[in-house]
Structure formats: structure tokens, C-alpha cells
Amino acid sequence: MRAIRRKEFREYRRNGNLVFATAILPLIFLIQPVIQVFTLPTSASMTLRHEHSLVYMLAIPVLVPAVLASYAVVGERLQGTLEPVLTTPVRPEELLLGKAMAAFVPSVVVAYAVFALFVAIVEFFARPAVASALIQGPDLLAQLLFTPLLASWSIWVGIAISARSSDPRTAGQISVLMSVPTVAVTTLIALNVIPATLGIAVGFGAALLVLVLVGWRVVSVIFDPERLITNTN
Amino acid sequence: MQVSGYRDGPAIRVAGLGKRFGDRVAFEDVSFEVGYGEVFGFLGPNGAGKTTTVRTLGTLVVPSSGSATVAGLPLTPDNGVEIRRRIAIMPESPGLYLRLSVAENLECFADLYEVPDGPGRIDRALQAVDLTRRAQDVCGALSKGLRQRVALARALLSDPEVLFLDEPTAGLDPVATLDVYELIDGLRRRGVTIFLTTHRLEEAERLCDRVAILNTTLRAVGPPAQLRDRLFAKTLTVRTVVPLADPDALFTGLPTVEGWRRDGSAGYVLIVSDPAHAAPSVTRALVAAGADVLSIGESRHSLEDVYLQLIDQRSESGTP
Numbered sequence: 001m002r003a004i005r006r007k008e009f010r011e012y013r014r015n016g017n018l019v020f021a022t023a024i025l026p027l028i029f030l031i032q033p034v035i036q037v038f039t040l041p042t043s044a045s046m047t048l049r050h051e052h053s054l055v056y057m058l059a060i061p062v063l064v065p066a067v068l069a070s071y072a073v074v075g076e077r078l079q080g081t082l083e084p085v086l087t088t089p090v091r092p093e094e095l096l097l098g099k100a101m102a103a104f105v106p107s108v109v110v111a112y113a114v115f116a117l118f119v120a121i122v123e124f125f126a127r128p129a130v131a132s133a134l135i136q137g138p139d140l141l142a143q144l145l146f147t148p149l150l151a152s153w154s155i156w157v158g159i160a161i162s163a164r165s166s167d168p169r170t171a172g173q174i175s176v177l178m179s180v181p182t183v184a185v186t187t188l189i190a191l192n193v194i195p196a197t198l199g200i201a202v203g204f205g206a207a208l209l210v211l212v213l214v215g216w217r218v219v220s221v222i223f224d225p226e227r228l229i230t231n232t233n
Numbered sequence: 234m235q236v237s238g239y240r241d242g243p244a245i246r247v248a249g250l251g252k253r254f255g256d257r258v259a260f261e262d263v264s265f266e267v268g269y270g271e272v273f274g275f276l277g278p279n280g281a282g283k284t285t286t287v288r289t290l291g292t293l294v295v296p297s298s299g300s301a302t303v304a305g306l307p308l309t310p311d312n313g314v315e316i317r318r319r320i321a322i323m324p325e326s327p328g329l330y331l332r333l334s335v336a337e338n339l340e341c342f343a344d345l346y347e348v349p350d351g352p353g354r355i356d357r358a359l360q361a362v363d364l365t366r367r368a369q370d371v372c373g374a375l376s377k378g379l380r381q382r383v384a385l386a387r388a389l390l391s392d393p394e395v396l397f398l399d400e401p402t403a404g405l406d407p408v409a410t411l412d413v414y415e416l417i418d419g420l421r422r423r424g425v426t427i428f429l430t431t432h433r434l435e436e437a438e439r440l441c442d443r444v445a446i447l448n449t450t451l452r453a454v455g456p457p458a459q460l461r462d463r464l465f466a467k468t469l470t471v472r473t474v475v476p477l478a479d480p481d482a483l484f485t486g487l488p489t490v491e492g493w494r495r496d497g498s499a500g501y502v503l504i505v506s507d508p509a510h511a512a513p514s515v516t517r518a519l520v521a522a523g524a525d526v527l528s529i530g531e532s533r534h535s536l537e538d539v540y541l542q543l544i545d546q547r548s549e550s551g552t553p
Contacts, residue, residue, distance in 0.1 A: 003344030080328035
């Protein structure tokens, strides 16, 4: 798994398209709220206290890994490297876990970093009342706990799509599209349409945990070396 | 599963192996054995099932029928990892990470094979294919021939017992091709079993101890010379300055000469059982008859003749 992870990191760094696609999404999710926060008057803090705007940023650990993971299998097929890799003693499960880890680490790091940057900007530059209304303990905890779960789920969806695709761009687009329902849920929580209660959080977390485990099993089945190498169905 | 003393048996044993993709037969009822240290050529036209056979033996494709033993281990899903640990496959397409350097590509595969002394193995593999000076070059910037050599270096990393080479000289210039031939000879001397898939018949004739000719089913297996003898009668070709007056009287009855036919106005092809014994007696008879002899020589059929004959037989029999 370490070999796969190391190789993937090297490839990510040198794949300009992938770096761009990975960087642009967090920037969108950072710049727009920052501008909004600076324009908010102090009076807005009352409304903000009843919302969970920070949860909106949970879209980052959903979207970033979707882009990375969608390249995982189809990228290897495109380069013709899948066959040489599978002729080594590595097990398909190890290959998948290596690829998942390689997408997980940068996704979570980027998500936490962007979130930390946003919180720092709000804390230092927003109006104090707005800052205190925005930055709430439970939201910080939710960000901390749900980021790895959402990233894991998104990675398995991305790898599953990648294993069934023959074009990296299509795989990327479908993966992002498949992330929309999850992003919609986090956005609805942020806007208080879905109440952000402890029960909802626990239920959402448990559901995600189950989805991650099911996702891993499904991807293990979908990833059929014979079909991928011989291009047969 | 480690099997002690597995080197006593053949390196590869295939019995009635077949693979179907739905209704399409990739190959069927294939049986052969390859001994340790042998260079075994696997020939056949495009679509004959050569690559699928290699993928099957390399545990990448599950056979539909038959059985096999690879590097001493039965070809079963449970033995996949251990078989792949003992073999290496160089596929037809180099399949390199084009954004990574030559050294980084090899590092990745050295890690995947979990080879001890990775850097040392990488250096030796690069030396073997004469690529030490290009180690830091990005693979995407290399020519097709150089990429082929990197793929060969990658196949050598794990020091395999059985090495599957699929068209190893495709895209190589003549000098690099000779280097690969020398490399294969060197591996043979070290006792590495080489399963060579190639379209270059002269390559197979030069390198292989035995060859198998596949066209969905196996058409023949054996040393090239034996296949020639099996398919073609041994012949002597005689050329004289002027046509012989009575060639039938001259050639009939000579020791080991079994028949003859004309080959042009002053040429004769003699079917013989033993060219070494027939040639002196034919020469003496020609001289005694006062013939002006231009040449007498044994007709040599190439592996290409054997190959074409077997593929033609296949077409004539109407089998797909």
C-alpha cells in the first residue's frame, strides 16, 4: 500500500489538470463565504446564531476526493499501467486501499486547511459579533468529525465510477455529480432546513460509516482485474 | 504456499487450458510444458490467443477450462500472489507512469515486489538494459524503444524464476534488439525460464529452445529444427550448367534418395532421408555422368515456412 500511495502522490503533484481541479473547488468554497462575511453587518449576527454556516464547508471533503478518486483506476487504464501493476504480488484490495489512502490524505488536509484558514480570517477580520455567531463549538466539532467520513464515502464513490469508466474526464464529472446529494444534505443542515441536532448528527455519522463500509465492499466487487485488462464485460 | 523441491518439475505445465469470453473463444485445449531455464517461444497470428494465454498464466485472467502449474504452483486463485511473486511479465505495451522518471517507475515496482535492496536491484536492472544514464529522465520524454527497455528493466527487478516477455523487441532498433538477445541469453545461462511471445520468427529461431505455434488451438510444439523435419521432407537442391539428359536414370536408385522433381530447366530437388549421406553419392553420380555441376546444397526451411505451413493448414481445415 505504501508503494501505491507514494506513487500516487508523485503523480498527483505532476498532473496539472488534477492539481487545478483539486485547488479550484476549495477556493470557490473559501472566497465566496469570506466575501459574504465581510459584507455582513453586525445585526446579521442574530440570524447567524441560528444557522450553521460552517457546515456548508463540509462540501470540500466531499468534492475534492471525488476528483482525485475518479482518476484512480481509469488513469491507470489510460496509461496502460494497470496490467503491469496487477502482475506484481499486490492484491487488488491492497491496490484499492493504497489508492483510497492516497486520495484521503490530501483531501482531508486540504479540507482542514481551508476550514482553518476560513475560521482564522473570520476570527481576525470579521466584525466580532459576526465572528462569534459564525464560529460555534458544535460546528467546529462537526467539521472535525465529518470531514474524514465524508471524504471516505466520496473516495469509494469516485473509485467505483473510475472502475467502470473509460475516460478520466467523464469519470471526474460523474463523480462530482454523484457528490451533489451529499453536498445538498450538508448545505440544508447549514441553512437550518434540516435541524442540526445531536440526534441528526449521530444518525448522519452512523449512516456515513455504514456507507463507507458498504462502499469498500462494493468497490472490491466492481474492481474486476480481468474485465479491466481485457476490456470485456 | 511454498512448495519445497518444486524445481524438480517443469517451470510451466499447461493441460487442456482454455479461455472463453462469452461466446468468443480466446484459446482452447492448450497443453505444453516448459522446463526450468528453457527459452520457450510462443508464436501465432494476431488474435490467436497468445496474450490471453500469458495473462492467464500470469493469474490476471481466470481460465475457463483446464489446469496449469506456474513456477511450481498450481494456477488457482489462492496461489495468485505467490505465483506473481515468482514470475514477471513484460506486457506488449510498456505501461509506464509517463509523468514519473525512469528511476521512480522502477522504485514503485521494486516496492510492489518488496524486493530486498531496492536501489541495488534498480541499478542492476538499469545496467542490464543500458539505461543507467537515463535514470532521471521522465518516461513521457523517452522514445518508444527506450520505454520498451524501461519495461524490460522493470520485469528484471524481482529476479523472477519465470519471465514472460511479450514482444520484447518491438520498436527497438537493430543494436538495441541485439542487446535484448544478449540479455535473454544471459538470463538463460542464469537458469531463468523465459516465455517469449513474438511475431519475429527469426527472433524465435535464434533464441528459443522450443516453440509453440498457437492459433486459438495449439498447432505444434517442439524445437524449430524438429518442427521443420516434421513438416518438410529433407531435400538436396542440384543445379547444373545445362539440363541433364536423363535425370531419372541418374537419381533413381542412389542411396537415401527417395524421389526427385525438376526445379527450373537445370535444377533438381531430390527428396532424401539423410542429406549428409546423399550429397556425396549424388555428386559422384553427377560427375560420373559428365554433368557440369553448379551447386549442390541442402534445402533449409525456415521457421517462417513452418509457421506459414501450420497457419495455412489451420485455414484450410476451416477452423476459426
